[in-house]
Amino acid sequence: MKNLLTKLVLASVALAILANPGSAIEKPNVVLIFIDDMGYGDIGPFGNKVNRTPNLDRMAREGNVLRQFYVANTACTPSRSALMTGTYAHRIGMDGRVVFPGEKRGLNPKEITLAELLKTRGYATGCFGKWHLGDQRPFLPLAQGFDEYFGIPYSNDMWPGNKRGNPLTNRGPYTPLPVLRQNDPVAYVSDGADQSLLCEVVTDEAIEFIRARQKQPFFLYVPHAYVHLPRFARPKIFEKAARDVNRSNVEEVDTSVGRLLGTLRELDLAENTLVIFTSDNGGAAGMSMGPLRGGKGGPKYEGHMREPTICWWPRTIPAGVATDEIAVTTDILPTLARLTGASVPNDRTIDGKDVLDVLLGKPGAKSPHELHYYEVDGIRRGPWKLVRVRRRVELYNLDDDIGEKNNIAAKHPELVAELSKLLAQHAERIAADTRPAAFVENAKPIISEPGDLPRLRDFLGMPNVRAAAK
Ligand SMILES: [Ca+2]
Numbered sequence: 001m002k003n004l005l006t007k008l009v010l011a012s013v014a015l016a017i018l019a020n021p022g023s024a025i026e027k028p029n030v031v032l033i034f035i036d037d038m039g040y041g042d043i044g045p046f047g048n049k050v051n052r053t054p055n056l057d058r059m060a061r062e063g064n065v066l067r068q069f070y071v072a073n074t075a076c077t078p079s080r081s082a083l084m085t086g087t088y089a090h091r092i093g094m095d096g097r098v099v100f101p102g103e104k105r106g107l108n109p110k111e112i113t114l115a116e117l118l119k120t121r122g123y124a125t126g127c128f129g130k131w132h133l134g135d136q137r138p139f140l141p142l143a144q145g146f147d148e149y150f151g152i153p154y155s156n157d158m159w160p161g162n163k164r165g166n167p168l169t170n171r172g173p174y175t176p177l178p179v180l181r182q183n184d185p186v187a188y189v190s191d192g193a194d195q196s197l198l199c200e201v202v203t204d205e206a207i208e209f210i211r212a213r214q215k216q217p218f219f220l221y222v223p224h225a226y227v228h229l230p231r232f233a234r235p236k237i238f239e240k241a242a243r244d245v246n247r248s249n250v251e252e253v254d255t256s257v258g259r260l261l262g263t264l265r266e267l268d269l270a271e272n273t274l275v276i277f278t279s280d281n282g283g284a285a286g287m288s289m290g291p292l293r294g295g296k297g298g299p300k301y302e303g304h305m306r307e308p309t310i311c312w313w314p315r316t317i318p319a320g321v322a323t324d325e326i327a328v329t330t331d332i333l334p335t336l337a338r339l340t341g342a343s344v345p346n347d348r349t350i351d352g353k354d355v356l357d358v359l360l361g362k363p364g365a366k367s368p369h370e371l372h373y374y375e376v377d378g379i380r381r382g383p384w385k386l387v388r389v390r391r392r393v394e395l396y397n398l399d400d401d402i403g404e405k406n407n408i409a410a411k412h413p414e415l416v417a418e419l420s421k422l423l424a425q426h427a428e429r430i431a432a433d434t435r436p437a438a439f440v441e442n443a444k445p446i447i448s449e450p451g452d453l454p455r456l457r458d459f460l461g462m463p464n465v466r467a468a469a470k
Contacts, residue, residue, distance in 0.1 A: 027121060027217035027340055028313070029273040031260065032114075032332070034083065034221065035253055036076065036130060036155075036228040038308060039283020041290025042250050046308040048288060051250040052241075055258030056310065059277065063312035064361035065322040071281055072330045072351075073375055074297055074304045076132045076155060079280040079329065080223065084113040084133065084144070086333030086344075086352035090376060090430050093437030099134050100168045101158050101175055104443035106134020107144065108436060112345045114333055115145030118219040121340045126209040129202045129223040130155065136440045142183055146221070150181050150205040153446060156195060156225045175445040179456055185447050187459035192232035192467035194456035199226045199249070201460060203256040207263045214267050217340075222260070226253050229284055238468040245468065246286035261312065271315045274339065276359070278309040278329070293404040299389045300374035301404050311359045318361050325367035326380075327355040335359060349433050376427040379419050386419040393420060 040046055044053040045060035046067075072082035077098035078089030084107065089095040092111060099105055107113075115125040126148040127141040132155060134140070141149035158166070158174050165171030178185035189195055206222050226249050233241070233248035241247040257277060264270045282295040282304040289295055294303030309327075311317055330352035337344045338354050357365035372380040378387035383399035386409075395409035395416055409416050447453065457465045 025272055025316070027123070028316075029218050029220070029264075029269060030118070030123075030336060030339070031220045031264070031273060031275040032222065033257060033260065033275065033277045034080075034129075034223040035277075035279040036223070036225055037281060037284040037287060037296055038227050038250070038253070038279035039287035039289040039295065040292050040303060040306050040308050041288035042227075042283060043254070043308050045310060047290050048250075050244075051247050051254075053250065053254040055254045055261065056277065059257060059261060059275070059310050059312045060320075062314060062319045063275075063310050063321075064317050064359065066309040066311065066325075066327060066359070067322060068324050068326045069278060069307055069309035070305045070326065070328045070372065070374075071279070071307055072305075072328055074281045074300065076130075076228075076280055080131075080133055081107055082351075083280075083329040083332060084115075085111045086114075086330045086350045087111070087348075088330065088351050088375070088430060091349065091351065091433065092435050094133075095375075097167075099132060099154065100166055101135055101154055102166070102443055102445035103134065103168055104136065104439045104441070105437050106136055106139025106440070108438040109138055109143055110438070111144075111435070113145045114336060115141070115219060115221070117145075117333060117337060117342050117345075118217075118340060119145055121342050122217060123340070124209075124213040124216050124218040125221075126206070126213070126218065127151070127221045127223070128206040128209065129221075130225040130228075131223070134438075135446055136443050137183055138438065138440060140180070140183055148182070148209060151179065151202055151223075152177060152189065152198070152225055153180055156189065156198060156228055157230055159189060161191070161230065175448050176450050176453075178446045178453070179459070180446070185453055187456045188447065188450050188453045190450070190455040192230070193465045195230065196232040196234045196467040197456055197460060197462070197465060199224055199252040199256055201456070203259050206260060210260075210263050210267065210269070214269060219336075222256075223280070224253060224256065227284070227287060229286075231286070232467040235466060235468050243468075248468075250287075271313075273313065274316075274359075275312040276309070276332070277312075279307045281305070281307075291402050300378040300387050302385075302398070302402070305374055311361070313360070316360060321361040323358055323361065323365070325355075325358045325365060326369045326372050327358050327367060328352065328369070328372070331355040348435065371422060371426075373423070373426050376423070376430065379423040379426065381419065381422075384415060384419065386416060386423065388423075395419075
């Protein structure tokens with residue numbers, strides 16, 4: 001009898017391995033840390049010599065550094081739309097400008113998000129940080145597959161402190177920036193001191209989630225509001241970072257990563273958890289793109305879309321590996337589907353591809369992206385990159401010219417023609433197969449004035465916090 005039981009157990013383990021070739025663990029936890037506006041060169045593993053990032057350095061030493069990992073878009077809302085759905089923002093009506101407070105548009109609830117995908121496999125799902133896929137209730141995280149949410153619904157510069165005002169109200173003043181728990185405001189970000197707490201409070205909440213959900217598989221999405229402008233820091237952190245507020249923000253992010261990974265180790269979950277660290281678009285002002293050209297927004301040079309990315313999963317991902325294979329945020333959805341045994345939606349076009357072996361640092365793993373597209377404005381094949389900048393096209397060989405300094409389009413007219421044609425076909429394929437964003441009637445901001453809501457630092461019981469600003 002005992003033998004039979006052993007055989008049955010072994011057989012079921014073997015089946016689990018067969019079903020999930022990426023891992024012997026049937027339903028690993030997934031933690032996705034998504035930084036806002038951090039550049040390719042902002043952290044130690046990507047060459048930064050000024051910012052102190054010991055936790056990310058360790059994550060890299062223990063994991064896989066992805067040197068050619070791309071976002072699908074160059075701004076917050078479209079980049080997050082693509083991440084959540086595995087689909088180009090262009091295809092699902094979420095391209096163009098970001099969503100503003102009180103806007104009627106949001107990520108269509110009919111889209112299948114990462115959280116909804118993993119819920120089909122019994123995962124607990126939590127989102128802690130900046131959402132930015134629509135602030136109306138049908139678009140908030142709880143309506144998009146997340147069991148739990150805490151954070152700000154859009155960017156931290158969409159507040160009364162931003163004198164440019166809200167484009168939706170002819171540049172009238174922004175309404176107060178709420179902090180939500182689940183669907184409801186529980187506090188507001190009143191000033192720089194409150195801003196200086198945003199990274200830490202989100203980390204606290206994410207750690208609470210891990211502790212509460214440690215017995216079941218969980219998907220934890222941590223889209224930090226940091227290092228998006230405006231940047232503030234608490235004096236102690238500011239001093240430690242040589243009175244550099246940009247560096248302070250990067251180092252707060254590093255501390256957050258250290259606390260999250262530390263919690264996984266402490267609870268003995270590290271060997272059962274895939275952690276992915278990356279950023280949503282190129283670095284904003286004050287951030288570093290390292291050797292790359294570009295930054296947040298604008299044309300599609302490497303610095304606009306290539307992100308500092310690390311995958312970590314002790315004993316499954318070999319320690320201290322790195323890869324130059326191309327992977328994209330749109331790949332996360334099909335990749336997590338394979339990892340967890342979920343099904344990629346087959347009733348609609350999903351743009352991403354399975355890159356599990358690349359993320360896991362498997363020896364010899366190859367990118368499925370023979371062609372890689374930069375939205376609809378650029379294309380890459382091997383070292384060759386063609387990018388459309390306004391009305392002209394530029395050609396670079398990234399092996400020779402990672403900084404995209406020498407446009408050699410004039411020397412290679414046939415290659416330019418060929419890549420231009422492939423790029424045009426890509427844009428046509430998307431245009432022929434789109435799905436709409438969703439819109440609500442009578443959209444309005446979540447709060448129009450603070451009312452009785454506490455300031456964030458009062459809500460947290462830290463009334464004496466002060467901020468240092470640049
Ligand atoms: Ca961003």
